[in-house]
Amino acid sequence: xxxSLPAPAAPQVFFANHxxxxxxxxxxxxxxxxxxxxxxxxxxxxxxxxxxxPPLEVVVNSWLSFRRLEANLSPKHLAQLDSRTKLxxxxxxKRKPERLASxxxxxxxxxxxxxxxxxxxxxxxxxxxxxxxxxxxxxxxxRYIAKQRYVDAAPFIExxxxxxxxxxxxxxxxxxxxxxxxGPIYADQxxxxxxxxxxxxxxxxxxxxxxxxxxxxxxxxxxxxxxxxQANGWIxxxxxxxxxxxxxxxxSRRELPIPQALLAMGFLEYVAQVNARQNNAKRARLFPELxxxxxxxxxxxxxxxxxxxxxxxxxxxxxxxxxxxxNFGFKSLxxxxxQKLRNQGVAAEVIADLLGHASxxxxxxxxxxxxxxxxxxxxxxxxxxxxxxxxxxxxVHWSNYEPLYLKHRINKKRGARKA
Numbered sequence: 001x002x003x004s005l006p007a008p009a010a011p012q013v014f015f016a017n018h019x020x021x022x023x024x025x026x027x028x029x030x031x032x033x034x035x036x037x038x039x040x041x042x043x044x045x046x047x048x049x050x051x052x053x054p055p056l057e058v059v060v061n062s063w064l065s066f067r068r069l070e071a072n073l074s075p076k077h078l079a080q081l082d083s084r085t086k087l088x089x090x091x092x093x094k095r096k097p098e099r100l101a102s103x104x105x106x107x108x109x110x111x112x113x114x115x116x117x118x119x120x121x122x123x124x125x126x127x128x129x130x131x132x133x134x135x136x137x138x139x140x141x142x143r144y145i146a147k148q149r150y151v152d153a154a155p156f157i158e159x160x161x162x163x164x165x166x167x168x169x170x171x172x173x174x175x176x177x178x179x180x181x182x183g184p185i186y187a188d189q190x191x192x193x194x195x196x197x198x199x200x201x202x203x204x205x206x207x208x209x210x211x212x213x214x215x216x217x218x219x220x221x222x223x224x225x226x227x228x229x230q231a232n233g234w235i236x237x238x239x240x241x242x243x244x245x246x247x248x249x250x251x252s253r254r255e256l257p258i259p260q261a262l263l264a265m266g267f268l269e270y271v272a273q274v275n276a277r278q279n280n281a282k283r284a285r286l287f288p289e290l291x292x293x294x295x296x297x298x299x300x301x302x303x304x305x306x307x308x309x310x311x312x313x314x315x316x317x318x319x320x321x322x323x324x325x326x327n328f329g330f331k332s333l334x335x336x337x338x339q340k341l342r343n344q345g346v347a348a349e350v351i352a353d354l355l356g357h358a359s360x361x362x363x364x365x366x367x368x369x370x371x372x373x374x375x376x377x378x379x380x381x382x383x384x385x386x387x388x389x390x391x392x393x394x395x396v397h398w399s400n401y402e403p404l405y406l407k408h409r410i411n412k413k414r415g416a417r418k419a
Contacts, residue, residue, distance in 0.1 A: 053102035053150045060089050063144045076246070079295035084137045091115050102150040104142065109155040112138060135159045170327045171335035174390045176320045180206055183319040186396045198404040200270065201287040201302055202315070207396070209333040211259045211387060212236065213355050216306075216330050218252070220298035221245045222286040224275045227258075227268075232377055234258040234268065238356065242283065244292050252356035257380035259387065266398030273402075306330050337387060344386040354379055 053059075064085055068078060091112055096103060116134055135157040146154035172180075180186075185202050201220065208219050218238050223245075226237040235255045240247045247253055258267065271286065278284035290298045307329060308314030322328040334355065341351045352358040353375070373381070 051102075053100040056092065056099050056101045056104065057089060059101040059145060059148070059150070060085060060141065063141055066144070067140075074246070075294055076297065079293075080133075081137065083295060084134050085141065087116075087119060088112065088134065088138050088141070091119070100150075101145050101148070104145065104151065104155055106155045109138070109142070109157050113157050132159050168327065169329055169331040169335055171339045172320070172322075172328070172332045176322065177210065177336065177389060178391050179319045180316070181391060181393060181396055183315065185315065185401070187400075198401065198408045199287075199289045199301075199305075200274065200405055201290055202305055203398065203401045203405075204267070204270070204287075205302055205306065205330075206333065207262055207265060208236075209330065210337060210389070211261045211383070212256045213334050213337040214238065214256065215248065215252075215334065215356070216302055217246070217297045217299040218356075220287060220290050220302050224271060224278070224284040224286060225282070227271050227286070228255075230376065233380060234263070235376060244297070246297060248356065251358050254353070254356055255376050255379075256354070257376065257383055259380075259383050261387075261393070265393070265396050270398045270402075303330065336389075340387050340389070341382065346382055346386055350378065350382055354382070 064082065067073075067081060071081075073081065092104065092108055093099065095108065095111060113135070116131055120130055120134065136159075138157055139154070142151075142154035142156065145151055184196075185206075205216065205219050208214055209216065214236070221244070222236065223242075226239065228235050228237055235257055238247070238252060238254050238256065239245065240253070274286060274288070275284055278288060287298075290301055292298055293300060296303070304314065306314050306316055308317055316322055316328065316330075316332075320328075322332075338351055338355060341354070342348075349358060
């Protein structure tokens with residue numbers, strides 16, 4: 001009698017995708033397949049995910065959109081993020097154009113690290129600080145790419161820069177301040193043949209900050225209508241009442257008295273002149289020669305003038321041989337202003353108010369200490385009584401600078417050299 005063998009069991013399918021299958025014919029095979037099927041599926045899906053990954057540029061733009069929504073950055077910091085990301089992408093695509101997001105490796109990270117120092121310029125920060133911001137941007141971008149599972153592990157640039165605990169902008173001594181006011185900007189220019197461009201902002205940004213404590217961009221963005229006459233004197237309104245004006249914080253909105261020191265330099269005469277030259281336009285600007293950008297606002301050219309650019313020293317270094325490596329900068333003028341008030345025993349809340357740092361609680365304290373006076377009256381009284389420098393400023397007057405300023409305005413179209 002012939003006995004037929006039982007038919008073999010049909011293979012069990014554990015995985016089938018992308019034209020690949022994982023089969024098991026017997027119990028042992030089924031046991032092994034059950035153990036490895038999830039890993040097998042992940043390997044196959046990861047392979048096809050990388051092979052069909054979107055272009056790197058597409059993923060970078062997606063990440064930028066994500067960062068804009070998540071980080072709640074100011075327009076200035078958004079522009080800085082865009083600029084850093086654009087340069088990083090440019091360097092990566094230079095190495096391999098039209099590359100996919102899955103193609104970025106640790107070798108690319110090392111290449112970027114060698115390329116960036118030669119492509120990044122620094123004005124106010126040390127290069128180590130500036131590069132660390134680029135490295136951080138790259139690392140955040142790579143983490144996003146790894147999270148989308150286009151790469152196994154995110155390429156990473158190690159960097160150890162830490163802002164020094166003592167990295168606080170230093171105030172200028174009265175001796176250094178005198179050097180600034182004895183420099184070429186404040187020399188008698190009535191018969192000068194200087195070839196550097198005598199922009200008005202070069203004359204005014206230093207004394208305005210020194211005697212009011214204003215930030216550089218607060219000064220550079222001023223409009224004529226921000227210079228206002230009130231019952232007890234002239235004031236400067238620090239505000240953001242137009243799309244191109246900005247405040248560092250909400251507490252930066254304030255009205256500051258124009259001190260006698262600035263009036264004695266011919267400040268109001270300059271205001272009247274520049275207003276007339278703009279035909280009393282509604283939004284006439286105090287320094288119309290300064291251009292606007294999203295990243296730098298109105299302060300880019302003023303920063304370069306005062307702090308220098310690249311290897312070219314700025315006015316501070318030319319006059320005082322001081323620079324950012326020694327923690328000196330334009331903010332040193334604000335520090336000097338605050339130091340004078342502090343040394344005179346002025347309350348911290350009042351100093352914070354003048355500098356644009358005061359909270360609502362600080363302002364409440366100021367009002368309680370000076371009952372019966374408005375904030376503007378308090379500010380004027382404090383500034384006139386306590387902001388005193390041991391300086392000779394008799395030669396510092398707009399009328400000495402104005403002839404060269406007018407000469408350069410007339411010759412502007414002839415291609416005057418820049419300072």
